[in-house]
Amino acid sequence: SVTSARDVRLSLDGDVNYFTGRPYSDRFKKILAKRKELAVYDRMAAFYEMFDRNQVCLYVGETGSGKTTQIPQFVCYSDQPHLKGKMIACTQPRRIAATSVAKRVADEMDLPLGKEVGYSIRFEDVTTPDCTFLKYMTDGMLLREAMADPTLSRYSTIILDEVHERTLATDILMALLKQLIKQRADLRLIIMSATLDARKFQTYFSLEEGALVPLLKVPGRTHPVEVFYTEEGQEDYVEAAIRVVLTIHRSERPGDILVFLTGEEEIEDACRKIHQEIEFLFSHKETASSIGPLTCLPLYSSLPPQQQQRIFDAAPEPRTHGGPPGRKVIVATNIAETSLTIDGIVYVVDPGFSKQKVYNPRIRVESLIVTPISQASARQRAGRAGRTRPGKCFRLYPEHVFTRELEVQTPPEILRSNLGNTVLELAKLGVKDLVKFDYVDSPAPETLMRALELLYYLEALDSGFNLTPLGTVMAQFPLDPQFATLLIESPKFGCSNEVLTIVAMLSVPNVWMRPVHRQKEADRAKWLLSLPGGDHLTLLNAYNQYRQNINDNKWAWNNFLSKRNLAKADNVRLQLQRIMERNDIPLLTNFSDPESEVQLHENIRRTLLTGFFTQVAHWDPEKKAYLTVKDMQPVQLHPSCDLEGKPDFVVFNEFVLTTTPYIRTVSAVEPEWLLKEAPKFYDISSWPESPMREVLKRASKRLNRKTKQGAAA
Numbered sequence: 001s002v003t004s005a006r007d008v009r010l011s012l013d014g015d016v017n018y019f020t021g022r023p024y025s026d027r028f029k030k031i032l033a034k035r036k037e038l039a040v041y042d043r044m045a046a047f048y049e050m051f052d053r054n055q056v057c058l059y060v061g062e063t064g065s066g067k068t069t070q071i072p073q074f075v076c077y078s079d080q081p082h083l084k085g086k087m088i089a090c091t092q093p094r095r096i097a098a099t100s101v102a103k104r105v106a107d108e109m110d111l112p113l114g115k116e117v118g119y120s121i122r123f124e125d126v127t128t129p130d131c132t133f134l135k136y137m138t139d140g141m142l143l144r145e146a147m148a149d150p151t152l153s154r155y156s157t158i159i160l161d162e163v164h165e166r167t168l169a170t171d172i173l174m175a176l177l178k179q180l181i182k183q184r185a186d187l188r189l190i191i192m193s194a195t196l197d198a199r200k201f202q203t204y205f206s207l208e209e210g211a212l213v214p215l216l217k218v219p220g221r222t223h224p225v226e227v228f229y230t231e232e233g234q235e236d237y238v239e240a241a242i243r244v245v246l247t248i249h250r251s252e253r254p255g256d257i258l259v260f261l262t263g264e265e266e267i268e269d270a271c272r273k274i275h276q277e278i279e280f281l282f283s284h285k286e287t288a289s290s291i292g293p294l295t296c297l298p299l300y301s302s303l304p305p306q307q308q309q310r311i312f313d314a315a316p317e318p319r320t321h322g323g324p325p326g327r328k329v330i331v332a333t334n335i336a337e338t339s340l341t342i343d344g345i346v347y348v349v350d351p352g353f354s355k356q357k358v359y360n361p362r363i364r365v366e367s368l369i370v371t372p373i374s375q376a377s378a379r380q381r382a383g384r385a386g387r388t389r390p391g392k393c394f395r396l397y398p399e400h401v402f403t404r405e406l407e408v409q410t411p412p413e414i415l416r417s418n419l420g421n422t423v424l425e426l427a428k429l430g431v432k433d434l435v436k437f438d439y440v441d442s443p444a445p446e447t448l449m450r451a452l453e454l455l456y457y458l459e460a461l462d463s464g465f466n467l468t469p470l471g472t473v474m475a476q477f478p479l480d481p482q483f484a485t486l487l488i489e490s491p492k493f494g495c496s497n498e499v500l501t502i503v504a505m506l507s508v509p510n511v512w513m514r515p516v517h518r519q520k521e522a523d524r525a526k527w528l529l530s531l532p533g534g535d536h537l538t539l540l541n542a543y544n545q546y547r548q549n550i551n552d553n554k555w556a557w558n559n560f561l562s563k564r565n566l567a568k569a570d571n572v573r574l575q576l577q578r579i580m581e582r583n584d585i586p587l588l589t590n591f592s593d594p595e596s597e598v599q600l601h602e603n604i605r606r607t608l609l610t611g612f613f614t615q616v617a618h619w620d621p622e623k624k625a626y627l628t629v630k631d632m633q634p635v636q637l638h639p640s641c642d643l644e645g646k647p648d649f650v651v652f653n654e655f656v657l658t659t660t661p662y663i664r665t666v667s668a669v670e671p672e673w674l675l676k677e678a679p680k681f682y683d684i685s686s687w688p689e690s691p692m693r694e695v696l697k698r699a700s701k702r703l704n705r706k707t708k709q710g711a712a713a
């Protein structure tokens with residue numbers, strides 16, 4: 001039988017919480033009134049009609065119509081996970097969406113966050129065993145859970161949300177769940193998205209040839225949005241965006257503004273400049289009385305939760321009674337495109353860029369690049385202006401760019417990512433034939449080859465591409481396989497304590513703060529914490545100093561370090577330590593006396609090569625650049641690197657593609673170490689002729705001589 005929407009409404013309008021039997025608070029009723037305005041809420045009966053009769057269904061609704069917050073709650077009434085000891089999962093591509101929506105839904109259900117309703121993101125599990133029945137989580141976390149429990153037996157319904165984003169993890173989950181629903185008749189699946197080529201997914205999930213999975217499409221309550229273009233492209237789109245915000249504030253009717261920029265630095269910079277300009281206008285008599293107050297708030301993924309929550313606050317009140325109304329400006333990354341909906345936005349400023357993952361299998365590097373968005377993204381962004389009433393969208397590029405230069409859709413992430421991690425996950429999940437695997441969109445064969453090759457060099461896969469025992473341990477860590485390798489190999493070098501710290505520090509957002517006005521001071525503070533040998537050792541030192549000064553509240557601040565991110569690193573370190581302990585990987589520091597510090601530091605740098613042997617570059621004095629090994633891609637040291645001089649060989653963690661390609665987080669290494677710590681990869685007999693090969697050949701001879709001398713002695 002089909003769940004009665006009428007009964008659910010009666011229960012919600014009653015006095016007692018259906019899930020706990022406790023009386024509802026006044027706040028519950030207030031939020032309920034808001035929920036009733038959502039388009040999704042109106043279609044509750046239609047939803048149950050579809051959901052209760054089908055194992056798999058699709059739900060497509062415009063952004064802000066209430067999918068993410070309401071549908072999982074509807075499912076709770078029908079599926080009753082709390083009565084059968086199961087859970088409902090709702091996946092999100094972004095951490096910030098998972099945490100923010102979980103909080104909102106806990107409030108909507110009148111329950112404390114972390115009990116019946118919780119969330120789980122990498123390194124942060126806010127759920128209670130035997131209590132949580134609705135769990136918001138990143139798609140990556142559900143994929144990890146599938147590795148430990150391939151039938152996902154704890155879940156009775158899985159909702160894949162924001163499928164239109166086509167993240168790597170969501171794509172893989174779709175393929176896994178398509179298999180799983182055949183095995184588990186009791187498991188139900190909802191595919192949710194904003195805009196989507198629904199037909200493609202209706203066919204993909206259908207278990208019978210020619211049949212289609214049912215679809216419910218809910219149009220949002222949106223108003224028309226007028227789109228404006230600039231005459232020409234903008235040289236500095238941040239400056240241009242700021243100008244447009246100020247013009248809107250001075251000349252347009254009330255309504256909040258949403259600006260799309262690409263990353264934290266840009267966003268903080270823009271917010272600061274907007275505030276300065278507003279201060280300036282207030283300090284002048286001619287303008288002070290004619291403009292209203294303005295709050296400008298940033299929104300990006302590493303923002304602390306309390307600050308995230310502020311974007312939902314109302315715009316400021318007029319400065320004087322009856323004075324010009326206040327306005328709220330949110331400067332956001334593309335998180336605000338579909339993941340989070342902010343009510344009250346009437347104006348959108350869209351420079352037309354976002355940071356996107358790009359992978360080049362030829363040179364084996366993945367990086368985030370500021371890239372023009374797609375037409376689909378531009379439409380989504382414009383749509384954010386029409387939620388409350390008719391709105392305006394200012395695109396900071398000419399119309400012909402939109403029609404002729406922007407791609408129609410953003411290509412799925414699986415086509416532009418390094419697949420090392422994914423292939424390891426699939427191997428752990430028992431997927432044998434990676435080429436024939438039922439992808440929604442298949443990755444490029446070259447990308448798959450690169451991933452297999454890397455995992456073979458890391459000895460996670462054997463020559464038949466079967467998972468090795470080492471690979472099984474590697475897969476236990478919620479890390480890229482290279483990082484997991486460092487943790488596994490570090491005891492051999494007697495420095496697992498130190499390497500664990502470095503991996504933890506590299507798993508959290510940047511700890512170094514560099515405020516615009518105080519860059520010199522910040523650089524000096526960092527220089528004081530630097531150790532010879534490179535950035536990895538400096539990170540280790542920063543962490544150790546932080547721990548030593550843990551009782552000094554001001555220490556981090558005084559040293560231009562982010563206390564919040566250091567505390568995060570501390571927590572991540574502890575979690576990784578537990579996984580090491582479970583796998584009998586000993587934690588040791590074999591060189592604790594000051595005399596052997598040099599040896600310790602050398603061993604740490606050697607350990608880096610056990611995982612990152614493909615990310616090595618060699619200084620070419622003629623080209624005045626570093627060249628990456630094997631692929632000879634010229635790169636420069638990023639200005640943030642604190643290496644002294646230009647060591648011949650360096651290992652790096654990150655590749656940053658701007659106008660010049662940079663390498664970041666870099667340490668000096670020796671050519672002999674390459675041959676010793678990564679002999680499979682540096683088997684130069686199979687390499688084509690190159691200057692690098694010559695250098696390595698000489699190193700190989702030196703190494704042989706040393707070994708012989710050692711043997712003779």
Ligand code: ADP
Pocket residue numbers: 038061062063064065066067068069070100101103104312338339340341342343
């Ligand atoms: P969709 O998933 O269809 O894009 P959502 O369910 O995310 O829509 O959003 C529905 C409504 O809930 C929106 O109006 C949004 O503003 C509101 N909302 C979501 N999170 C919060 C929050 N933390 N505080 C206040 N309102 C919120």
Ligand code: MG
Pocket residue numbers: 064067068069161338339
């Ligand atoms: Mg949503």
